[in-house]
Amino acid sequence: MAHGQRTILRGLAVILRRRPLLSSAFLATAALTFIFGLKAIFYLTYWTDHRQKPIASWMSINHIARVWKVDADALNGALQISDSAMNGVSIARIAQEKGEPVQVIIKQIKSVIEQEHGEPPS
Structure with missing residues (x-):
């Protein structure tokens, strides 16, 4: 590992130790952003694909x-x-x-x- 990468990892470790609440909030926000991003992608592809399907008896x-x-x-x-x-x-x-x-x-x-x-x- 390069010296610059170690410095960044040490800096992150220091931030995690000194500001655990802020770090947790950031990680939770990042996780929620990822989850909702995936959900948006799924929603868009699902409804775009379904427009091409013929009307069937199972549909409401x-x-x-x-x-x-x-x-x-x-x-x-x-x-x-x-x-x-x-x-x-x-x-x-x-x-x-x-x-x-x-x-x-x-x-x-x-x-x-x-x-x-x-x-x-x-």
Whole structure:
């Protein structure tokens, strides 16, 4: 190890001994910054990738609204759902509750997305 590196390490050791509370606060802040940075990267890659996925029966109204950037109330209106509690329920369950095939519900959702964005979803 070079003389300069040893000097830096000794200086850090002195700071850690003399200011343990300040050092701990700095390390905690650095760790939180790292964690939230990773979370932001994961969030960006997750939602960017999901925009390309076709609408499927496992998706909920909230999920579709977030991925395709449409208003959940507009989707509820197209599906004639008055209860916003259904927003967290899968399309398959909504179709079952309404007694309609899943593909009909998906078609209605795609028409709302096409109206808002001018292009049909995949």
